[in-house]
Amino acid sequence: MMKRTVLYISIFGLLLAFGTTQPKLMTDQFVQADWEIYSFHINSTVTSRYATTVINSRVANRKDESQEIEFHVRIPKNAFITKFRMFMEGQVYDGVVKAKEEAKKQYTEAVSRGESAGIVSSVGRTLEEFKTSVTVAAHKKVTFELTYEELLKRTLGKYELQIHARPMQPVKDFGVDVHIDEKAGISFIDVKGGLSTGVLANAVTKTHVDKQASISFNPSVDQQKTCESCGGAGINGDLVIVYDVNRSRSLGDIETSNGYFVHHFAPSHLPRIPKNVVFLIDKSGSMHGKKIEQTRTALIHILNDLAEDDFFGLITFDHSLAYWKRELVQANSQNVDQAKQFAQNIMDRGGTNINDALLDGSRMLNDNPRKGSASILILLTDGDPTSGVTKPEQIQSNVMEAIQDKFPLYCLGFGFDVNFKFLEKLSLQNNGIARRIYADSDADLQLKGFYDEVANPLLTDVTMIYDGGANLTQTNFSQYYSGSEIVVAGQITDNNIDTFSPRVVAISRNVSIVFSEEKGTTELTDDSNIQRVWAYLTVKQLLQKELQLSGAEKEKLKNETLRLSLKYNFVTPLTSMVVTKPTKETTEVLDKPIEGPPPRGGFTFGSNSRNVGSTSQKVGLRRSQPRAGVIFKLQRRPISGRPGVASTLAGSGRGSQVSPNFHAEVRPTFAVPELLLLPTYLPSVFAKNHTQFLHPAEAPAISLCFGIPGETILRLFHLPTGELSVNGELDTTKGFKTIVVHFETNGTITLDTGDITIEYGQQEQKRSWYGGPPQETTTVGSATVITRNGEVDITIGEMHLIILHHRISGDQYLWPVVKQKPSHDNAEGILAQKPAVYEEEHQPSFTRLKFNNQEVNVVSKIYVLDNSLSPPMPIPCWPVSTQTALHAPLGNFVINSI
Numbered sequence: 001m002m003k004r005t006v007l008y009i010s011i012f013g014l015l016l017a018f019g020t021t022q023p024k025l026m027t028d029q030f031v032q033a034d035w036e037i038y039s040f041h042i043n044s045t046v047t048s049r050y051a052t053t054v055i056n057s058r059v060a061n062r063k064d065e066s067q068e069i070e071f072h073v074r075i076p077k078n079a080f081i082t083k084f085r086m087f088m089e090g091q092v093y094d095g096v097v098k099a100k101e102e103a104k105k106q107y108t109e110a111v112s113r114g115e116s117a118g119i120v121s122s123v124g125r126t127l128e129e130f131k132t133s134v135t136v137a138a139h140k141k142v143t144f145e146l147t148y149e150e151l152l153k154r155t156l157g158k159y160e161l162q163i164h165a166r167p168m169q170p171v172k173d174f175g176v177d178v179h180i181d182e183k184a185g186i187s188f189i190d191v192k193g194g195l196s197t198g199v200l201a202n203a204v205t206k207t208h209v210d211k212q213a214s215i216s217f218n219p220s221v222d223q224q225k226t227c228e229s230c231g232g233a234g235i236n237g238d239l240v241i242v243y244d245v246n247r248s249r250s251l252g253d254i255e256t257s258n259g260y261f262v263h264h265f266a267p268s269h270l271p272r273i274p275k276n277v278v279f280l281i282d283k284s285g286s287m288h289g290k291k292i293e294q295t296r297t298a299l300i301h302i303l304n305d306l307a308e309d310d311f312f313g314l315i316t317f318d319h320s321l322a323y324w325k326r327e328l329v330q331a332n333s334q335n336v337d338q339a340k341q342f343a344q345n346i347m348d349r350g351g352t353n354i355n356d357a358l359l360d361g362s363r364m365l366n367d368n369p370r371k372g373s374a375s376i377l378i379l380l381t382d383g384d385p386t387s388g389v390t391k392p393e394q395i396q397s398n399v400m401e402a403i404q405d406k407f408p409l410y411c412l413g414f415g416f417d418v419n420f421k422f423l424e425k426l427s428l429q430n431n432g433i434a435r436r437i438y439a440d441s442d443a444d445l446q447l448k449g450f451y452d453e454v455a456n457p458l459l460t461d462v463t464m465i466y467d468g469g470a471n472l473t474q475t476n477f478s479q480y481y482s483g484s485e486i487v488v489a490g491q492i493t494d495n496n497i498d499t500f501s502p503r504v505v506a507i508s509r510n511v512s513i514v515f516s517e518e519k520g521t522t523e524l525t526d527d528s529n530i531q532r533v534w535a536y537l538t539v540k541q542l543l544q545k546e547l548q549l550s551g552a553e554k555e556k557l558k559n560e561t562l563r564l565s566l567k568y569n570f571v572t573p574l575t576s577m578v579v580t581k582p583t584k585e586t587t588e589v590l591d592k593p594i595e596g597p598p599p600r601g602g603f604t605f606g607s608n609s610r611n612v613g614s615t616s617q618k619v620g621l622r623r624s625q626p627r628a629g630v631i632f633k634l635q636r637r638p639i640s641g642r643p644g645v646a647s648t649l650a651g652s653g654r655g656s657q658v659s660p661n662f663h664a665e666v667r668p669t670f671a672v673p674e675l676l677l678l679p680t681y682l683p684s685v686f687a688k689n690h691t692q693f694l695h696p697a698e699a700p701a702i703s704l705c706f707g708i709p710g711e712t713i714l715r716l717f718h719l720p721t722g723e724l725s726v727n728g729e730l731d732t733t734k735g736f737k738t739i740v741v742h743f744e745t746n747g748t749i750t751l752d753t754g755d756i757t758i759e760y761g762q763q764e765q766k767r768s769w770y771g772g773p774p775q776e777t778t779t780v781g782s783a784t785v786i787t788r789n790g791e792v793d794i795t796i797g798e799m800h801l802i803i804l805h806h807r808i809s810g811d812q813y814l815w816p817v818v819k820q821k822p823s824h825d826n827a828e829g830i831l832a833q834k835p836a837v838y839e840e841e842h843q844p845s846f847t848r849l850k851f852n853n854q855e856v857n858v859v860s861k862i863y864v865l866d867n868s869l870s871p872p873m874p875i876p877c878w879p880v881s882t883q884t885a886l887h888a889p890l891g892n893f894v895i896n897s898i
Helices: 100-112 198-203 220-225 292-303 335-346 355-365 390-402 420-428 443-454 529-548 549-568 882-886
Strands: 003-006 035-047 048-060 067-072 080-088 091-094 095-101 116-121 126-136 140-150 158-165 175-179 188-190 206-209 213-218 237-245 252-259 260-265 275-282 312-315 319-323 374-381 407-412 433-438 457-467 474-481 487-492 499-510 511-516 523-524 575-581 602-606 617-624 630-636 689-694 703-709 714-719 722-728 736-743 745-751 755-760 761-769 775-780 783-786 791-796 799-808 811-820 839-842 847-850 855-858 863-866 872-878
Touching: 035 158, 048 067, 048 355, 048 529, 048 761, 067 140, 091 575, 095 100, 095 158, 095 549, 100 575, 126 312, 140 511, 140 529, 158 175, 158 457, 175 237, 188 213, 188 689, 198 206, 198 220, 237 839, 237 863, 260 529, 275 292, 275 355, 292 443, 312 355, 319 355, 319 523, 355 374, 355 390, 374 443, 390 602, 407 420, 407 443, 407 549, 433 443, 457 487, 474 617, 487 529, 511 529, 529 549, 549 575, 617 689, 689 863, 703 882, 736 791, 745 783, 755 775, 755 783, 761 775, 761 783, 799 847
Parallel strands: 003 067, 035 175, 252 523, 275 312, 275 374, 374 407, 407 433, 703 872
Antiparallel strands: 035 048, 048 140, 067 126, 080 091, 080 140, 095 575, 116 126, 116 575, 158 237, 175 213, 188 237, 206 213, 252 260, 260 487, 312 319, 457 474, 457 499, 499 511, 602 617, 617 630, 689 703, 714 722, 722 736, 736 745, 736 811, 745 755, 755 761, 775 783, 783 791, 791 799, 799 811, 839 847, 847 855, 863 872
């Protein structure tokens, strides 16, 4: 029987990991005799700031039987995959970029013919990951080669090319080689990152002569084992190549080749323009805790950095607005100190009135025009609009009317609960950009880092003009900041360089200035990348424009984006790469990555359900995360019963050891290929007529899971003051059939699988789960209720609750999701419980979970549906008793009436 080995590679996270088809998380434990990475190389070539990177990994199967090797790669957000190849037994297998729908069709046809196929898919507007696999015969080798391209962005006076290497095994022939060739000349180059320090420092070789530079990283096997972040698993860390180019010409560098040009415009030695900046800070209840603390810290640092000739305003908002001052004031020491005191006292509470904050911030800038200055509006929020105007389209229309292209709007989205596409569209419509702020320990540094990028405007109203040019990328820019760069590419009409004349018109401190061509500014080269830079920029900008459009205009733009993506072999959100692999008579493997992550995070599936030999089948489950990939592999064996029909998962209620021959089948409750799990321990979470619950744990620990019998009425959340109570009645197995929210003395929101009823005093309103307006907002007393298709968003004071309506295979049920809890230490109910805190102690045959007051032994992790996601997705958890998870008997949470 064929064995399976997984090769896991990522560049900007570059990972290699191997494991077997055991039902457990892939770890760094390897059987070195089974396989060997005998060569691992990353080669990156940069010309005109355009980087082409090739990953080449050669793996040998050292076993006496065939085994499957899987290749999984993650690349930088802004990169496009352009090529993938596999070399095996003298044959070359090339990936082909297709329109996404055509790629899916080709995949399906390959599967129906019994061939193996893999797909590279883009995730949302960024390309997240690539995965494919191939069966390697005994004592044979395979070579994987992946190519991707990206335009390096200049930020704070430097370009950065980041490479993260983690082969998970010391490799004899290991190397990273970077070659940079810049016609303008390289002003400086440096190598940073963890892989350039300590014992690895002398493994880095750097050469720099005028226009060219090379960096090589060739650590020995011993160095790969002994570096600070290394060990038996080898290298694990980053190489960051940092450089900039000479800037002797005011017009910048213009290179032409084969009828195309690229213009890098970044003039230096310009006087800084005083700025008018208004900060709009979300202080709604969802900003509670670390978020608001980090926001305060970052805001105080930013205020310290304001120049005295800057003017600024500061507005905080929840369901209403709070002002430090109602007008812009000068950033003198007295005003800055007072503003810092205001920032220090920002407290989180209430809903999220984004519309009024943006309109009043715009008013402050419009009411205080200053000649020779640059205005900037910066919004920081972590959630959707829940107060005031809440329809995104109406907010966008209001803000565009208020700003009228006078200044840029920058939107910073804190965490993953925010509607980032809404912020992105809002920013793009108003000449700005949106940036996600990750809710990590360095969030304050991320906020400060973004501000530093826009802190020093040098030009406003920048217009790039190219007589004799055509098919130009973006040519109008609201502002140009110190340390940044404007890049424009296009075609030269009739390839006639003599009629091509570039110039730039901009405003500097209220004075119009022109940057015109000097003799020798335009340089003719034989660099074939110039055309690809044009294609890359064009596709990127078309994708941004498409986000802002609708209807026929959007479809036309989409078709043009697709045409260019296919012509230049770019894997974009509109295309996929299909790899058709060799067919084996005795083994057939399917591996189809699914796009993700889901809207609220979670898991995506790769369905592997082909026969291997005569007895084994495989299923893959892959978790999608923003920064790092994790693969779970689960195995099943044939079970009795009709194929495709889910068997009942039953346990004793106390949990029991399951025979190795027992294999439980779980049908996922949404439209993806069936998921088959091999649990070795079934507690009450899988008992018949029990509903599965997940209790979160403090990171990095995984959740606990437990079961509660169906048709139980539960206290979900209750404040002893009586001002708020949430109760729910379970159906037989899936979830809740009714949830009731009681607020104030006479307010009730009743949600069942049929409809939503809002009662307040003598008033009663009915809402439907589906078929109504895209979004409908109702405010009664202290409650704001927003209904969307399959979702109800409820904000009452500091409480922010979402009720999801799931429709799965004919069944309907509800599930509550708490986005923010009131700051009451004495709150009661299942949803009021704090995250679990425990330590894991791994034993040979079980794992011991050590809580403060007890210890629990569990045999293995299992996977249960996380109903807080839409659609529900399986996640790993430790199965425990209800009392262990809730720190109290179930009876403490059961009530008689809803």
